[in-house]
Amino acid sequence: MEKELSNRDAGSSNTTVSHQHSLEHSLSQAEIDFTRVISSQNASSISLTEFMPATKLKGKEDWIPEPTYSENFNNCEISPTMSKEYDLSFPEHLNAYCYEIGNHTEFSSPKNGSTGVLNYYLMDGGSLLPVLALDIKPGDKVLDMCASAGGKSYLALQTLYPDNVICNDISKSRTDRIYSVMKQYLYDLEEKWLEKRKLWISLSDGRAICEGDFDKIIVDVPCTTDRHSLKEPENNIFRPDRIKERLKLPELQTELLVQALRLVKVGGNVVYSTCSLSPIQNDGVVHLALKRIWEETDIEVSVRDLSVALLQTASVYKLADHKCMKYGHLVVPNLQINFGPTYFCKLQRIK
């Protein structure tokens, strides 16, 4: 992974993402459309220990800590198939960069290159892992069920592997946002991507999608968006007038994940992800979805344990101790490595 994340444009196969000089050298050459930069979201550093108390101290938000849905999480026993994975492959055409641990330099804004599209896409480094976990292969049909603003779909497209990426979202304004992002980053969007059906933008409730034969599905659900909620008082999901919506999140998340497991082909992968530290929105929802699949369908699902495969990312990510997690993996923001939070869980449909 470290080698794969290395700075290829600088022509050095052993220069890792942590080498700032080579990174800058590379970025100055980054006129090609498929060079991309992954960085933290311009946020000031946050440690896990600061994360929750700091929000509490504001005192304005409602602090019902977790939905009562959590009762179900602990009370029902299921025993899904669990399988370890030993490798996390990094697609050949995808380039991702970040600064070294402890360096909080921000990347400058992307610029238009010679083909008129922006030369790199800035995103939270945590967002890369759910897409890598999807293990996209050449010819795949990929559904991004809750896609706007399009960051993960864009990463999927940058692998150059999928035949089709379907970017779905429930909201018209949010699908418009996907279009405008893709327009800025994909050369000749209409002719080369939309008309050839390499990219589809679809407007529907993910729970209502009922056909598609997808090889891979990413379910990056609406969640409490913890980093954003900590920093943005406006329209904050922890506001008292949004309690109902917040308490209903795990139910919606579970329904979206269940539908993805129904839609994916046998042998295909579903990656469920959130940008929350909440155990109930993370492993809790996976648990409830597995329970519903087991009770309501003949589908069989294997939970893929990536803890060994992810060891190779230790120079870039701080992950929660896997012993504290039931199914998935959690990128934990801290003062040194300010990525996340990103939770992700890889599920494979085996029947």
Ligand SMILES: C[S@@+](CC[C@H](N)C(=O)[O-])C[C@H]1O[C@@H](n2cnc3c(N)ncnc32)[C@H](O)[C@@H]1O
């Ligand atoms: C966390 S954001 C997705 C971020 C995106 N994957 C990315 O990487 O840029 C969640 C999205 O889910 C959408 N959403 C909410 N409920 C949905 C539903 N029932 N079906 C499909 N999309 C939904 C929201 O409009 C929002 O754009």
